[in-house]
Amino acid sequence: MTGAADSPAAPIIVRGRHLLLGVDAQDRVEAVRDGAILCIDGKIAQIGPWEEIRAANPDVTVLGDGDALVIPGLVDAHHHIGMTPIQLGSPDLPLELWLTHQWRARAVPPYLDALVSGFEHVASGVTAVQHLGRMRPAPVSAWPDEAGEVIRAYRDLGLRVSYAFCNRDQNRLVYEDDEIFVDSLPEALRDRTRAHLAPHHFRLEEFESDYLKPMVDRFGAARDPLVRLWLAPINMERASDALLRKTSQWAATYGMGIHLHLSETVYQKEYATRRFGKSAVAHLAEIGFLGPHVTLGHGTWCDAHDMDLIHASGCCICHNASxxxxLRSGIAPVTEYVARGIPVALGIDEAGLNDDRDMLQEMRLVKHLHCVPGLEATALTPAQIFRMATETGARAIGFGDEIGRLAPGRRADMVVLDWPAMTHPFTEPAMPPEAVLIHRAKTEHVRATVIDGRIVYRDGSPCHVDRAATLSAVAEAMAAPQPDSAIARGDLSDALLPYIRAFYDGWPLPEGPAWYVLNGR
Structure with missing residues (x-):
């Protein structure tokens, strides 16, 4: 097999009973019945009636048939790793404990790791991913090699990627200065903890000189239609104002977007109040960080004033429901974001409810999660969720108006689904196809995934990378004995977790009315 990105995109016609093109300003799905899409040189050249397009292009290969459902490619706008934390030995825990527990994880070769989740992505119709590379120790000069391996995996598979290497420069253990927290530990733990933290310190200037510039030289300036470079200071708690301001400067200098985890947990909300005397969003607005080039991941604990600031700035929210x-982080007030006109994308993060990357299921979860009791209660519509997973997702990861809708001139990213199987044995014909998609589509219904005009997944298998051989290579790599350094990290994690838990004792949970009233007592 050869890498997808290095093979030419032959002309194809994609045919379907229903073509769902996108969602209009009135939240209505624009659709074509019994239509076809002509794709040439990786772009959509024409959309129209099947008979007309076929008659004008009699020799072009046809994908799909008169019974297919065709939709724009789905976008996972927040993703980190291939092998899930459960697979690597960490159970679901609150975020503040979970990150330290993951120190014990075995190292997975980054190329193989990206492919593991990539297979799951294309199988569920995902054509573009925001890959947020995990934080790594210094030297920073080693980071481009790891990033390059991840990007190589996506290109070989044919999957579109917006890549950002997460970084941080403070509060690596708890939401407090590292030295203050380490000094509070029993003496026997202090030196071990300092030794662990030491390689994670780097100068902000090194990030630009040793990581960013080499990556721009290799992947920047839209040299590859499948690749975008982004920036990702990990979150407000672990990023100083100096790092945030530098990130804004780099974004302007290199024409990049920024993805920032924001107000993910109740403890992060409280930390912002303690650190700034205001919310994280209010502080970001004050230092000029917000803007239409920024995507805020999670946004679980935002108030009405935060939402006003987010809306005014033009930021996107990336909702990570699973x-x-x-991680017991809460339910983001997505219906409130939508009501205020704030664009919302969808991300699966470390893993979905099935411990995999299934965007079809994630859309269904979002549909049902944001339903509250009451005859007059407002719920998200299938069309709104469809837009989140397509067009808004494209914007949220830097592909703007290149993908996310089916329209002439856009890149040819689309998914062909088995409509008869989805509707078997009977589905009322009057049921809108987008409702059938949201409520009934499963990965088993994905017949083909097309990215940049190339068929990258078809009839249950990726087309350009050998999945069985890859998974065998992963199994072989993971069967190797744990190195002493990894065992030591796990032991240190076990020793520190009780003190990390104790640090948050007494931190108040937010009070006041909830955005959603789900039950009572």
Missing amino acids: SNLR
Whole structure:
């Protein structure tokens, strides 16, 4: 097999009973019945009636048939790793404990790791991913090699990627200065903890000189239609104002977007109040960080004033429903964001409810999660969720108006689904196809995934990378004995977790009315 990105995109016609093109300003799905899409040189050249397009292009290969459902490619706008934390030995825990527990994880070769989740992405119709590379020790000069391996995996598979290497420069253990927290530990733990933290310190200037510039030289300036470079200071708690301001400067200098985890947990909300005397969003607005080039991941604990600031700035929110449920982070007020006109994208984060990357299921979860009791209660519509997973996702990861809708001139990213299987044995014909998609589509219904005009997944298998051989290579790599350094990290994690838990004792949980009233007592 050869890498998808290095093979030419032959002309194809994609045919379907229903073509769902996108969602209009009135939240209505624009659709074509019994239509076809002509793709040439990786772009959509024409959309129209099947008979007309076929008659004008009799020799072009046809994908799909008169029974297919065709939709724009789905976008996972917040993703980190391939092998899930459960696979690597960490159960679901609150975020503040979970990150330290993961120190014990075995190292997975980054190329193989990206492919593991990539297979799951294309199988569920995902054509573009925001990959937020995990924080790594110094030297920073080693980071481009790891990033390059991840990007190589996506290109070989044919999957579109917006890549950002997460970084941080403070509060690496708890939401407090590292030295203050380390000094509070029993003496026997202090030196071990300092030794662990030491390689994670780097100068901010090194990030630009040793990571950013080499990456721009290699992947920047839209040299590859499948690749975008972004920036990702990990969150407000672990990023100093100096790092945030530098990130804004780099974004302007290099024409990049920024993805920032924001107000993910109740403890992060409280930390912002303690550190700034105001919310994290209010502080970001004050230092000029917000803007239409910024995507805020999670946004679980935002108030009405925060939402006004987010809306005024033009930021996107990336909603990570599965992650928030698994880590007990809460339910983001997505209906409130939507009501205020704030664009919302969807991300699966470390893993979805099935411990995989299934965007079809994630859309269904979002549909049902944001339903509250009451005859007059407002719920998200299938069309709104469809937009989140397509067009807004494209904007949220830097692909703007290149993908996310089916329209002439856009890149040819789309998914062909088995409509008869989805509707078997009977589905009322009057049911809108987008409702059938949101409520009934499963990965088993994905017949083909097309990215940049190339068929990258078809009839249950990726087309350009050998999945069985890759997974065998992963199994072989993971069967190797744990190195002493990894065992030591796990032991240190076990020793520190009780003190990390104790640090948050007494931190108040937010009070006041909830955005959603789900039950009572």
